Amino acid sequence: MSTPLAEGPAGPAPDSAVPHLGDPGDLANPFSYARAAELDRVEGFPDEACRDLDRLGVPAHYVPVEHGGVLQGYDRLVSVVRRLARRDLTLAVAHVKTFLGAVCVWTAGEKEQRAALAARVLRGEPVAWALTEPEHGSDLFASGTVAEPGPGGYLLTGRKWPVNNATRSGLVCVLARTDPEGGPRGFSFLLVDKAALPSASFAHLPKVRTHGIRGADISGIAFERAPVPAAALVGRSGNGIDTVLRALLLTRTVSTGLSLGAADQALALTGGFVREGVAAGRPLLEMGRNRRILGRAHAARLAAESVVELAARGLHVLPGEAAVSAAVAKSFVPTAVDRLIADCADIMGARGFLTEHYEHGRFQKLQRDHRIVGIFDGNTFVNQHSLIRQFPVLARHRASGRSAGLAPLADLAETVPPLEPDRLSLVAHRGCSLVGGAADLAEQVAAAPAPPALAAAARRFGEQCERVHERIARTDPAAAKSPPAQAFVLASDYEACFAGAAALALWLHGHRREARGPQAHLWQGGLWTEAVLTYVGELLEQRDAVRTSAFDRLAAAVEGSAGGTLPSLIGDDAEGGRR
Structure with missing residues (x-):
């Protein structure tokens, strides 16, 4: 059961607010040092703490102000990230990843797409950013995940791994090859809603055991001709690398x-x-x-x-x-x-x-x-x-x-x-x-x-x-x-x-x-x-x-x-x- 925090209102936080996480010595506090240590020992995800961050309105810091969030100055966002990491780096890495997953939409997406994503982020829905692949690492030009033309959009095939929050996320922003030849204009981003996919068209890859941030969801996702609508395209086709x-x-x-x-x-x-x-x-x-x-x-x-x-x-x-x-x-x-x-x-x-x-x-x-x-x-x-x-x-x-x-x-x-x-x-x-x-x-x-x-x-x-x-x-x-x-x-x-x-x-x-x-x-x-x-x-x-x-x-x-x-x-x- 979550314990009320020392400060901070429920719902979107004001622009000047950096979240206050309560007394770290209080064993009932989900943000306590003891709780973070225990989760580290058992490699457990900080679910309760993430839910309380959502309740405190922290996701509003990941959403530009024009879409209902409070993100205006990136210096302010850095302060929020710093405050979370000061308490527990695993928690910060797990929660802040939603900003990374959404950022391509903020910078390149259409207005309607940005507004729809903002509503989901403000509700606390995690978003993952799927770039790396097991065979190619972070060599983006070698990416083998392919988005072929399909009925009403694309058929997405490939594996992304390792990806932070690949399993927990509801949305995944995926870099995929849209031109078989690849090259600077051969890749695009698709904002994939996992709930809208047929269950047989994707699977989560197991969590990877790591030396640090042991509780984070470092896992992966595999697609097999997953049908993705044309509206999932982020920005222009072929503009993924830029x-x-x-x-x-x-x-x-x-x-x-x-x-x-x-x-x-x-x-x-x-x-x-x-x-x-x-x-x-x-x-x-x-x-x-x-x-x-x-x-x-x-x-x-x-x-x-x-x-x-x-x-x-x-x-x-x-x-x-x-x-x-x-x-x-x-x-x-x-x-x-x-x-x-x-x-x-x-x-x-x-x-x-x-x-x-x-x-x-x-x-x-x-x-x-x-x-x-x-x-x-x-x-x-x-x-x-x-x-x-x-x-x-x-x-x-x-x-x-x-x-x-x-x-x-x-x-x-x-x-x-x-x-x-x-x-x-x-x-x-x-x-x-x-x-x-x-x-x-x-x-x-x-x-x-x-x-x-x-x-x-x-x-x-x-x-x-x-x-x-x-x-x-x-x-x-x-x-x-x-x-x-x-x-x-x-x-x-x-x-x-x-x-x-x-x-x-x-x-x-x-x-x-x-x-x-x-x-x-x-x-x-x-x-x-x-x-x-x-x-x-x-x-x-x-x-x-x-x-x-x-x-x-x-x-x-x-x-x-x-x-x-x-x-x-x-x-x-x-x-x-x-x-």
């Missing part, structure tokens, strides 16, 4: 909210452990090594947060650059959080491996669960390869002065304009304003009334970015098709430049306002920004060449706040998300 590539710009950005929630969990657990723990008669928190590791982890989290926030806002403000920002976010953020979790595991020691005796085994579950985030919707290799292919464009458009128009992107007090999916570009033809203007941003910070340590860190960062741009300019454009290993190192460095530039832009456009707010201890003196630039400097140079005292000071500032509340730069997450 549709999925544009949709991935959205889903890759949104999915990084899972990593932010995981980082919140890891640091909350580790912070609690060091505040309580004692070794050799000394509190763990007083040990210099632990403080340095924690400070670096907090800096990594704030760097990831900076990237995600500006990538999400950029979908609205700079849609022509989304091919860069989405690739950077989906590569940089899960990788940074994997490393953050590993650093926290170093401090946690044996407590991080126990499945029952410390915090319900949350840390080891988190460590397993988060590994999937860097894999789905394009893994790190895929996203870095996408970035490498754009090196020639990025080299051509690196002129300074690009930072002048970044206020709508980086001023978090400004509401983003509505998303225009047709303006999302698959190649950033004018480069990346944020990284292109990194040196300019660094000079502005250094010239502003900034603290000396921040000004010095900004100057070093600006010089580092210039060297990265010079290396990109020397890259052979012909190597983009089959890039050497060194190109991926350069892609990682470009991601670090994006992170540092994002932090500088946020500081420039927010420090006067935020220095009077609840996170004033981090903004006054530019501490969080200096720490992020120090973290980025470690990524761009050898660690022993970078001054790391900012990590110690950041750790002290965090622990000096109320109860070790986690710092955040963003709205609802600025209270630290201890739950």
Whole structure:
């Protein structure tokens, strides 16, 4: 039986609402840590928690406002995903998948199709996104699922696996070959209603056992001449590849909210452990090594947060650059959080491996669960390869002065304009304003009334970015098709430049306002920004060449706040998300 949650009305949540999931220590709460641990042990799906999320109106966040939902800004959707992942990554992956399943209809579907799908999503009906196949993986051009002309529409044949919510979903958005020759215009999307299919025309493939997210419905579906009406076609016939590539710009950005929630969990657990723990008669928190590791982890989290926030806002403000920002976010953020979790595991020691005796085994579950985030919707290799292919464009458009128009992107007090999916570009033809203007941003910070340590860190960062741009300019454009290993190192460095530039832009456009707010201890003196630039400097140079005292000071500032509340730069997450 579901227990009423601490906050949140039934029905669609207001636009400003991020779901409140009640007391995680209450064993009767379906969102409790104990319940998540038990479901993980038995590989059980979080049915009750998903139903309560539906009752809280969370599906409204997956539906654009023009169709009765509350989705307007993708930065807000990221906050919702983050809040769910902060409590339980398995739950977040299971529930948020409906947005991924619906996104192709939002971006390419006809008005009537969008309205009909919205009504079902708002009722809490899960939607799956069926792209991958057992024989072809995520090579979309090799997809063997075929939609042949049939009476009144299509006959669908093929297998999709592994697919999140393939079994539980009522609707499946299927990529199928509509031209036997395939190619860029040979595939289309069909929104398949399983309830309307003859039972003999499809079958669910068994759930796959996984290392992490053990309770999620990772299964598959097979079709055998399943009759699908013509009205199920999403957008134009033959436009499937273009549709999925544009949709991935959205889903890759949104999915990084899972990593932010995981980082919140890891640091909350580790912070609690060091505040309580004692070794050799000394509190763990007083040990210099632990403080340095924690400070670096907090800096990594704030760097990831900076990237995600500006990538999400950029979908609205700079849609022509989304091919860069989405690739950077989906590569940089899960990788940074994997490393953050590993650093926290170093401090946690044996407590991080126990499945029952410390915090319900949350840390080891988190460590397993988060590994999937860097894999789905394009893994790190895929996203870095996408970035490498754009090196020639990025080299051509690196002129300074690009930072002048970044206020709508980086001023978090400004509401983003509505998303225009047709303006999302698959190649950033004018480069990346944020990284292109990194040196300019660094000079502005250094010239502003900034603290000396921040000004010095900004100057070093600006010089580092210039060297990265010079290396990109020397890259052979012909190597983009089959890039050497060194190109991926350069892609990682470009991601670090994006992170540092994002932090500088946020500081420039927010420090006067935020220095009077609840996170004033981090903004006054530019501490969080200096720490992020120090973290980025470690990524761009050898660690022993970078001054790391900012990590110690950041750790002290965090622990000096109320109860070790986690710092955040963003709205609802600025209270630290201890739950």
